[in-house]
Amino acid sequence: MESVATSESCVGKFKKADKTRRSWSEREEELLIQALKEASIQGWKSGNGFRPGYLSFLENRMKVALPNTNLRGNPRINSKVHVWKKLYGSLVTILSRSGVGWNDTEKTIEASINIWEALIKADNNARSMRHKRWIYYHDWCEIFGNDRATGxxxxxxxxxxxxxxxxxxxxxxxxxxxxxxxxxxxxxxxxxxxxxxxxxxxxxxxxxxxxxxxxxxxxxxxxxxxxxxxxxxxxxxxxxxxxxxxxxxKEADDEKMRNAQENLLMVMETIHELSEDEKVIVIELLVENPAKLSLFLRLGDSGRLSLARRLLRSS
Incomplete structure (x- = not known):
């Protein structure tokens, strides 16, 4: 499986690799994802990012899991989180465009050739994002949420x-x-x-x-x-x-959110595999996370059911 670490090169200004840059293993990336989720749960998350000191928290978590690691809060972990957040912002922007969908099985962006040409014309960085597998996208939604908008x-x-x-x-x-x-x-x-x-x-x-x-x-x-x-x-x-x-x-965003919530209620009525209580729980979780709500509405029937069950397991 291709590591998301390799997708860092998709950002245009990183085309020329820094010889001093350290490569991350899949194991290290997975541990950092878990550490970021722990940081969010334990109150390190602020309105638009993380509170000062969270890098030390992440560094300690990495040391516990990998005692011999040389990863430090600065610059390695800080740089990795920054790149992930930027990639997440690019993904959210692309997925918000009309005609763009998400393949939850392959973890890829789906769009017609004409749509991709329009996306690349608007932002040349989209060219290298087309065939990438974004295996951490769901995790980034959970970690970063709405950070990008305020930024x-x-x-x-x-x-x-x-x-x-x-x-x-x-x-x-x-x-x-x-x-x-x-x-x-x-x-x-x-x-x-x-x-x-x-x-x-x-x-x-x-x-x-x-x-x-x-x-x-x-x-x-x-x-x-x-x-x-x-x-x-x-x-x-x-x-x-x-x-x-x-x-x-804000008024436009509020109107958009109201429409999304109304669509969510109608869609949930078509999912007969879940009980009424489970539907209520899923609705609450999706309303609290607009990024996942947008993703849910873009998925097909099987994808929506899969995401709903995933949310129920994590709740």
């Missing part, structure tokens, strides 16, 4: 801030300030910077300084203060727009 919002916000730093055409950004510069300044440094940016607070170098030089200094200070003021205004407008966008997206 996207964070990336959009970061992009927005970076664009704001370009300023406007009327106020060139000549101060060389980056996102890290803005958010790494402590209160004392901020106060000092504020004082240094006040035109009237900058002392003259000598009592006989030329008026032209003084004017240039004041002009420079004034330009910086104006740039910062513009940055504050643009940031406020950007955040306001983002809040409106998120609210609109």
């Amino acid at each position: 996207e919002k964070a990336e959009h916000f970061t992009t927005a801030v970076q664009e704001v730093l370009i300023m406007t055409p009327e106020v060139p950004n000549n101060i060389g300030m980056s996102v890290d510069d803005l958010f790494s300044v402590d209160e004392g440094a901020a106060e000092s910077m504020s004082q240094s940016l006040t035109p009237s607070s900058r002392p003259t170098s000598t009592a006989n300084s030329k008026g032209k030089k003084r004017k240039q200094v004041d002009d420079d200070d004034g330009a910086i203060v104006e740039a910062i003021n513009n940055f504050a205004i643009i940031t406020k407008d950007t955040i306001t727009d983002l809040i409106k966008q998120l609210a609109t997206e």
Whole structure:
């Protein structure tokens, strides 16, 4: 069986292999999957990922199972989890497209040639995902859940801030300030910077300084203060727009979830192999995990029954 570790190469930017990268065995990957599930159960999971310290937890679990392992939280385990989460996000995105299905027996993505061409046109990374077997997809759904969605919002916000730093055409950004510069300044440094940016607070170098030089200094200070003021205004407008966008997206997501739940209820009525109590349990589990709910609705009759029984066994 092809190890999912080999599928890391499907991400475009990893085409050139890092000679220092360590290969994972199937046994190691399976143990890490189990450790991640334990971490979720034991409260290491946060709203959009895992809480600080979870890498030490994973490392200890790997050491217990493999006493002679050289796997450490950083960089090996951290890198592996990052790659898995990125692959999971790509899979969820592809499977959410119309005309794309999931083969639960082969653990592969199913789509027509035309659909694949459209997917590859939108994202060239999809080309190498076509014939891969994603044997850990169900596990990733259980581990990562909805992490990907919130992560996207964070990336959009970061992009927005970076664009704001370009300023406007009327106020060139000549101060060389980056996102890290803005958010790494402590209160004392901020106060000092504020004082240094006040035109009237900058002392003259000598009592006989030329008026032209003084004017240039004041002009420079004034330009910086104006740039910062513009940055504050643009940031406020950007955040306001983002809040409106998120609210609109939430309404759309809520409507989509309601439709999915209604479809789920209708589909469950057609599964006669389960008792009413079992159906209720399956419905509750699927509603709590939108990724699995989406997968369930895409499967055929036998696939739905198989997934339902799997959920019942794990509940």
